Amino acid sequence: MTRQKRWKELPVDQVRRYLEPGPVVLLSTAHKSERAIMTLGWHMMLGYDLVGTYIWDANRSHALARASRECVINLPTEDLLDTVVRIGNCSSAEQDKFDRFGLTALPSREVDAPRIAECHAQFECRLHETRITADYPLFVWRVMHARVAASPRIPRTLHYRGDGRFTVSGREVSRRRLFRPDMLEQ
Template sequence: MRRIAKYDFPVSGVRRFLEPGPIVLVSSQCKGERNIMTLGWHVVLEFTPSLIGLMISSANHSFGMIRASGECVVNLPTTALTDIVVGIGNTSGAEIDKFAHFGLTAEQASAVAAPLIAECHAAFECRLHDDVLVDTYNFFIFEVVKAHVAPRPKHPQTLHYTGDGVFMVAGKTISRKSLFRPGML
């Protein structure tokens, strides 16, 4: 599988990749153990600081690791990884090392201990910002502290989960920039 070279990207701009609603792969590390989970329930909350919310069900093996470490990396896979995305979502880190099992490469992050996934288009290093809703809704508010993005394609072919085993694949892009007021882009 192809490892994708990524470059620094402004953390205030991660909405470009997350607001369209793709499935992401969340990698974590805790006490020497590493893991990956799939996640579709995420939301952008603020540009600066760069805040995102992740609903991580406590049924996931990753839940305890992310809670204890207060860190994770949100990685953006494309259709090149479709079957691996499904495989990651249908196995448990309690039983297998998902990096090894799925042939993914763990890369050293800059600001957190959790690894980046080299085969993904983008990777956002996250540090826990607020856990006020973790007990009640399994909802973590993270700050994206470092962003890595491949320079092209500008709009990667992401996967968008609809339930029942079906994904919508990102289609064409259209611009309506000329219809926007300058402050509203």
């Protein structure tokens, strides 16, 4: 017998604590001689190789992404949690965040934006399209090249829950046996 849940009201501005789209990432951009890193939690998969990101126009990364039409989406893990928060608390317009936080910029294969060596995975992207309105600057990126560390196989990624709190990903659970074979990725 399933136990009946007790319900409570939730302010709508806290819905994101339950529907957060995925791990927090570090988005790196570059244009001409300037580069930037921003902490980003507002992103979503739109297809197998398309990623949508909400980049507020007050972030320096917004201007660099629009100008260059490129970025790298870097996946940090638990060991970078404090750095991820600190990156989100300052502006790239004030100081180079690679230098400030001791991060290693690596060249990318397909784009001019640098990868972050300390991250578990790096996804080099080119702008596919934008949907920029007064309130919602949505960038749609096509992943052109992807790299992932050989280990650990299941990284401990960061998921922002709001109010300064994170969940760190836990164990993996398989239900592969329940899927139709044609529904599994090849």
